[in-house]
Amino acid sequence: MPRYKIADIVFETNHIYAYTPALCKNYLYDGDAPSEFSVEITRDDIAAERGKEGAEGFPDAYLESLALFRKLCEYALKEREGIIFHSSALAVDGKAYLFTAPSGTGKSTHSRLWREMLGDKVVMINDDKPIVRFVDGDFYVYGTPWNGKHRLDTNCRVKIAAICEIKRGEKNSIEKITPREMLPVVLNQTLRPGEVAEMDKYLSIVDRLLKSVGLYRLHCNISREAAELSYGVMSKGDNNEN
Amino acid sequence: MKIKDGFILREVADSYLVVAVGEAVKQFNGVINLNETGAFLWKLLEKGCDEKGLKDALLAEYDVDEATAAADIKAFVEKLKEADLII
Incomplete structure (x- = not known):
């Protein structure tokens, strides 16, 4: 086999x-x-x-x-200690960012805006269904072949700097949010197990993930300005302080 | 009154969540958020407790008058019944 x-x-x-x-x-x-x-x-x-x-x-x-x-x-x-996280995951300068939202909101579109702005600096880890794992005290995102309709993935792993919820807006704005605010988003965009032992493992991973990476909410339209804003804020963010 | 089998309360990211596991997933596939008082009452109901027991515990734990406690408990228990989480 x-x-x-x-x-x-x-x-x-x-x-x-x-x-x-x-x-x-x-x-x-x-x-x-x-x-x-x-x-x-x-x-x-x-x-x-x-x-x-x-x-x-x-x-x-x-x-x-x-x-x-x-x-x-x-x-x-x-x-x-791995979960599937419905998101568009990319890396710049060795730091990974996960854009998450319900299907059709514009995760992949926002990732594309980063590629248009930053070119080869962007590594597309997975555009739809990456795996997130807790390894030796840190959270990493891994490419998988289940990569979304644009077929974008790289067989690699990168340490996660931040997770960003994408919401559509006429104007662009970004804010840091708390683990408690991000929790419902993550619960909706990850695969929840059905049995109690796995549920406890899953919730423990989610809890640690939310307390160890930067968390943001981005309201955005489809423009270069949107990408400039999210990249500018998230790449500078002290992402381990929630 | 007692919480049905298969519904579990967990504290995650500074929130109290109730989720279904096992057979109960077929009945309910969402997530319920509870506040601190709700979680307090839920833990009593996991072991089985009547409304008087809930009220006595709430009055002992929180700075609340008897009428408010009784009304809060009634509303909470009603919600649990509506969601079919309690027997």
């Missing part, structure tokens, strides 16, 4: 369709580390994905890859 390394987790998995190996090709692993887990995706797993909200109209091949992602995230939460 092919082996992959995603979010610094080495695992092996089968595939029924060719979509998953094509999607994950930049994350193939041929190193010496043993696989942490092995997972077989079955027709039942694909059927279970089809039953989830929003799965209508997607082909089985794509749902197979989602089933794998779900199992990877379950493992990451159980064993590696």
Whole structure:
């Protein structure tokens, strides 16, 4: 079975369709580390994905890859202090920023504005579904192949400097917010587990994350000025003081 | 009165949250925010407690008059009943 390394987790998995190996090709692993887990995706797993909200109209091949992602995230939460965080994550000068909001608000659009402004200085870590992990006392964001409709991701990890909630506005403004203010946003944009042991792990990660990175709320339109504002404030921010 | 199985209270990022786990997720998939008093009452209701017990505990813990305590408890219990979180 092919082996992959995603979010610094080495695992092996089968595939029924060719979509998953094509999607994950930049994350193939041929190193010496043993696989942490092995997972077989079955027709039942694909059927279970089809039953989830929003799965209508997607082909089985794509749902197979989602089933794998779900199992990877379950493992990451159980064993590696990892959560999936619906956001557009990018890095500049070795510092990662996560733009988060409900789908359709403009996360990816705002990331694009940063790329237009900063060019090659911007590393797109993942435009849709990065994994966030707590490793040796710090929070890192990892690229994953589940990268959104613009297909933007990099197989890397970068320490998180800040999380920014995106809201649409006619004018641009940015403010620091508290962990308590950011909490509902994070709860809505991360995958909550269903069992109590995992729920406690998940809530503990969320609690520490919110207390250890910079937290911002950006009201923005689609303009270079919006990117200048958010980059200017967040790249200077003393991001560890909430 | 007692909180139904599968609903748990946790303190996260300076907030009190109630979430469902296990079978209860099928009934409720959201997150409920409680204030400090709500969390105090919830913890009593996890063990099982009647309205008088809640009121006595609230009066002992907080600087509040009896009528206000009774009204607050009634409103809180009503909300829990509406959300079907209590038996």
